[in-house]
Amino acid sequence: MKRILTLAIAALIISGCAKDDEPTVQETPTKSAAAKTYDADFMIDYFSLQCDIVRNTNGFLPTIAARGYGYLGVTAYESVVHGIPNGQSLAGQIQGMSAGSLPLPSADLKYDWALVSNKAMADMMRYMFGVNLNPDDAILIDNMEANTKAQLSAGVDADVIARSEQFGADLADAIYQVSKTDGGDESYLNPWQTPWEVPEADYCWIPTDLQLQPLSPDWMNNRSFIANIAEDTQIGAHIPYSSDPQSEFYAAAMEVYNQVNNNTPEQVTITEYWADDPFQTCTPTGHTFNILKQLLAESGATLEKTAVAFGMMGVAENDAFISCWKSKYDYMLIRPVSYIQEHIDPDFTTVIGTPPFPAFISGHSAEIGAGIKVMIDLFADAQGNYTFTDISQQQYGFTPRNFDNFYDLANECALSRFYGGIHFTMDNDKGLELGIAVGDAVVNELTWPKNIQ
Amino acid sequence: MKSLKIFLLAGILVASCTNDPVEEQDSWPVDFDALVALNCRAIELRKARFATADSLRLDMDSIKASMNQSDFEKYQNDFETRKNALLSESNALADTIRLRMKGVMSDLGPDRKRVFNDSLQATLKREGCE
Structure with a gap:
């Protein structure tokens, strides 16, 4: 009787300690x-x-x-x-x-x-x-x-x-x-989320082409996969805006101006490679998934590792964009092309078109930062070392690019936006920082299967 | 005499190491010439896509200033037609290249992949496709 009582008390204690939202661990049928x-x-x-x-x-x-x-x-x-x-x-x-919200297979x-x-x-x-x-x-x-x-x-x-x-x-x-309840359901029907009033101030984004409304201004309010990821990964403010030629901001714009006007052919190639491509891009996220696909195929990953990899990357990319878009619309910062044409050279043009949303921080940098953390976890050592040739853009007429380290890949992607005149250096540096923080959270805060093949 | 032999041997070794690193095309598990031709066309199409995009982006102000609304809409429609034609061919070609590259790459280790790509790029360059 004493044993039964002890067992009952132990069971009560154990059940009392269990979280309401305990993740589901299902034994393989x-x-x-x-x-x-x-x-x-x-x-x-x-x-x-x-x-x-x-x-x-x-x-x-x-x-x-x-x-x-x-x-x-x-x-x-x-x-x-x-x-x-x-x-x-x-x-x-x-x-x-929530736990139990998805159907489960029958164990027998x-x-x-x-x-x-x-x-x-x-x-x-x-x-x-x-x-x-x-x-x-x-x-x-x-x-x-x-x-x-x-x-x-x-x-x-x-x-x-x-x-x-x-x-x-x-x-x-x-x-x-x-x-359907994350805030992004059917967002393809109104990607500009109009009506939305574009704020007006010297530092603010203004249209850079025919598109007058910026993309997805309320995207930051979407529910992320990881709780509080957008708030937890913000990286602080940009250099204070100023049109003073002696200011740090002006210097940042001059840096873009000088870079674009002195690009080497290789830097133009890098710009176009990561652009990704006029008319034909499946977006930066698509490019990163294309690299992941290649890595999985070349490493002979089974369905086990492939599914885990796509799951991790899906969470990382979705949440990187939500967090990045929070920064973009918290700061609404003007694009280099608009600032340079106003304050430095009215005839300035960028290497490629500037996308229709604010500058700070870079979307490419954020998403690739998150993406490489997943790739490192799956394929590389802690320093990110991994030798491969990115052939994902070869099908679109680009020369494959060789890499020995995933951080090098991310840096090149981020720099491409500077070479192209699309972003200030600070947009890229902070974007990478934010993306890497998102990627770290995906890898470390969620429980993924280990020792997968 | 002995030192001369060593010198000659060293010379042969050096010469063998400085040969063109591009491998013989026959050694690759793919129709190399066909792949070169496909990639060359893909490069041409990529350039055409960027040029078409730039034609709209860089000349937008002058185009808008020189046209009334009706003409501008016609210009945009023509632009879409050109764009779609380019896309259609580009996408079909991309599928073909992707499948062929997938077949090649799955058979090669990282070092051999680089040699293969270097060989492909060197051939494209020789043929004026850059």
């Missing part, structure tokens, strides 16, 4: 093969298709695209996590997705994780592009889903196929329901 036994080519192909469709779809500008990639990454991860030993769902770890039934993923990712792409999805692109998704299913279904029992697909569909639907 024993009848299902582990995620690491599956090839990941199909999942990488979905992210290639995502890039193509982002490029073709109205309203998928950098903020909106980052969110789309974010939810697709989370879906990739959640569709496979129950096939990873000790894998921990993001439900209960990220905002808007068999699932095929690749088929789960195939269904979940196809559905999530349809959800994310929504009513702006072009009919031709809808067919591409349908075809990819059908062809992948045909390949993956060989030798799989019909009941396993049906169960896996149903689980994938339920999962995508549950994640989509989460996404």
Whole structure:
């Protein structure tokens, strides 16, 4: 009797200590093969298709695209996590997705994780592009889903196929329901978030081309995946604005002016390489995902590591943009081109077009800073050393670029915006700082599977 | 005599190390010439995309000043048509290049990838595609 009482008290203490929002750790259903036994080519192909469709779809500008990639990454991860030993769902770890809010597989039934993923990712792409999805692109998704299913279904029992697909569909639907309350739902319909009154002051952003409204001015209010990430990763103010030729701000603008007018051919190449490309970009987030895809394919990552990588990168990119956009609209800082034309040289032109939103901080720098922290965690040593050749832009007519360290890659991406005349140096330095802080939070504050293949 | 032999041997070694680092094209697991041609066209299209974008960006003020609203809208429509034609060819070509590169790169280690890319770029440069 005493033992029973002791056990009961212990149970009460343990249950009392458990958090309300404890993350879900689901034992891999024993009848299902582990995620690491599956090839990941199909999942990488979905992210290639995502890039193509982002490029073709109205309203998928950098903020909106980052969110789309974010939810697709989370879906990739959640569709496979129950096939990873000790894998921990993001439900209960990220905002808007409480523990138990996502469907769970039955422990005594068999699932095929690749088929789960195939269904979940196809559905999530349809959800994310929504009513702006072009009919031709809808067919591409349908075809990819059908062809992948045909390949993956060989030798799989019909009941396993049906169960896996149903689980994938339920999962995508549950994640989509989460996404609908984050503030960015259907933002592709009004990416400029009009009506929005552009503030007027000497230091303030003004239009740099035909686009008169800046992009996504309320994006900072979207719910991030990681709680308080935007507030926690802010990096403080820029150099005080001044039009005084003796001021530090004027010097920062002169630095841009002199750089653009003295760029070497290599610096122009770097500018265009990371731009990413007029008309054809799948946004900075897409470029970073393209690099990740290459790294995964070249390293022979299985479905296990590939899903984890896309999940981590999805969270990182989505949250980097929210935090970056907070800085942009907290400060509303004028772009170098506008300042230089007003105070230094009215005929000044940049190497590439200036995007329609404020300068401080650089979006490219923030997103690549977050991105490389994920890549370092997955592929490199603590110093970021990793030898690879970025061929992700070769398909668009760019020369591949060699790197031996992920920090070098991030610095080059950030510098490209300075060479191009798009950003002040401080935008890039602070942007990298913010992005790296976001990436650190993704890697360290969320629990991801370890020792993955 | 012995020192002469050593000198000659050293000379042969140095000469063998200073050969053109570009590997024979036949050694790569891909139709190298076809890949060069595809990349050359992709470079041409990239230049055309940047030029088209610049034509609108850099001349916007003069274009707007010299046209009434109706003409400007027509100009924009023409611009979109040119842009879409460029995009259509660029996207199709990008898919082809991506798939071929995927096949090559999956078979090579990091060092060999660099040698392959250096070889490809050297060939493109020789053929005037930069």
